[in-house]
Amino acid sequence: MERDERSYRIALTADRYVNPEPDGLDGLGVLAEAGWGVIQLPAEDYPAAVADRILAEVAEQVQEFHRHGYDLVLVGENDKLAGALAAVGVAVPDQVVPASAAGLRAFLDARPLPAALGPRGHAVGPASAAGHPAARDARE
Amino acid sequence: MGVAFVAHCLLNQNSKVGEGAHCAGVYSPVIDVLRAKGWRIEQMPCPELAFSGLNRFWGVREQYDTVAYRRHCRRLAVAVADVVSLRAEQGEDIVLVGIEGSPSMGVRITSSDPERGGRPRWPEGTDEHTGGEGIFIEELRGELERRGIGFPRVVGETHALAGHDEMAQQAALEDTLDG
Numbered sequence: 452m453e454r455d456e457r458s459y460r461i462a463l464t465a466d467r468y469v470n471p472e473p474d475g476l477d478g479l480g481v482l483a484e485a486g487w488g489v490i491q492l493p494a495e496d497y498p499a500a501v502a503d504r505i506l507a508e509v510a511e512q513v514q515e516f517h518r519h520g521y522d523l524v525l526v527g528e529n530d531k532l533a534g535a536l537a538a539v540g541v542a543v544p545d546q547v548v549p550a551s552a553a554g555l556r557a558f559l560d561a562r563p564l565p566a567a568l569g570p571r572g573h574a575v576g577p578a579s580a581a582g583h584p585a586a587r588d589a590r591e
Numbered sequence: 592m593g594v595a596f597v598a599h600c601l602l603n604q605n606s607k608v609g610e611g612a613h614c615a616g617v618y619s620p621v622i623d624v625l626r627a628k629g630w631r632i633e634q635m636p637c638p639e640l641a642f643s644g645l646n647r648f649w650g651v652r653e654q655y656d657t658v659a660y661r662r663h664c665r666r667l668a669v670a671v672a673d674v675v676s677l678r679a680e681q682g683e684d685i686v687l688v689g690i691e692g693s694p695s696m697g698v699r700i701t702s703s704d705p706e707r708g709g710r711p712r713w714p715e716g717t718d719e720h721t722g723g724e725g726i727f728i729e730e731l732r733g734e735l736e737r738r739g740i741g742f743p744r745v746v747g748e749t750h751a752l753a754g755h756d757e758m759a760q761q762a763a764l765e766d767t768l769d770g
Binding site for chain 2: 453454455456457458459460461469470479482483485486487488489490491494496497498501504505508509511512515516519521
């Protein structure tokens with residue numbers, strides 16, 4: 452398997468940071484710039500049954516990333532996420548409720564290398580993060 | 592503006608099949624256009640990720656077109672249709688951004704090869720791309736029709752196709768958004 456450009460880093464992200472109000476924090480912009488993938492959590496105006504269905508799907512996807520050693524974080528809050536993740540045997544990942552773009556970026560930059568990259572930054576799995584700054588740093 | 596329902600991988604390239612990620616995380620050539628034009632983003636699930644996992648092989652429609660996979664896609668389509676319904680009731684303009692060449696998320700171009708199977712050994716660049724929708728998109732269309740909701744305008748991201756032209760892609764996206 453050849454390397455591709457994935458980062459092995461995924462942020463479960465509350466909708467308010469993906470679709471911010473005009474005066475809100477642009478979390479998606481920060482995550483994109485930092486090279487993180489995003490799994491969007493249900494918006495606050497979704498009916499409960501719709502949100503529950505979507506969270507169940509999110510949890511299935513998270514479980515797959517978790518078992519392959521991708522780094523997962525929670526950006527923002529969601530009251531029902533813990534239950535959905537528990538149903539697939541995954542704990543709520545480390546969380547940040549950012550007050551500023553700088554705070555979010557600092558949290559992301561402080562994350563350890565994803566387990567999928569192995570102790571020296573090389574991918575342990577189907578593909579490696581050739582373009583990921585953390586992987587490059589670990590090899591240098 | 593309105594609401595853009597986007598393929599999962601446009602926000603998360605980590606979901607791609609191995610060797611298929613085009614960038615680290617967020618696919619900015621599409622997402623930046625949507626945000627610059629003021630479109631709300633709603634991420635659809637990746638049907639292949641949850642069904643076949645991260646170690647799946649590159650596949651074509653014929654490999655995925657099973658009763659079980661269609662049942663899985665219908666389940667996901669119900670959840671997406673719920674949100675489409677919600678936004679439609681709110682009077683929002685809606686577009687759908689798929690992935691051309693995908694056996695699941697293609698909106699005008701999917702992948703087909705009736706002979707593909709067994710030990711993987713096909714060369715890169717084989718001509719599996721063909722006109723048509725992916726399986727999830729077909730199931731979403733069916734679910735929206737059952738609810739009496741018109742199928743939204745669609746555009747497909749083309750970065751997986753030979754001859755991908757980013758400028759042409761952006762123009763097609765903007766044309767679709769502008770209606």
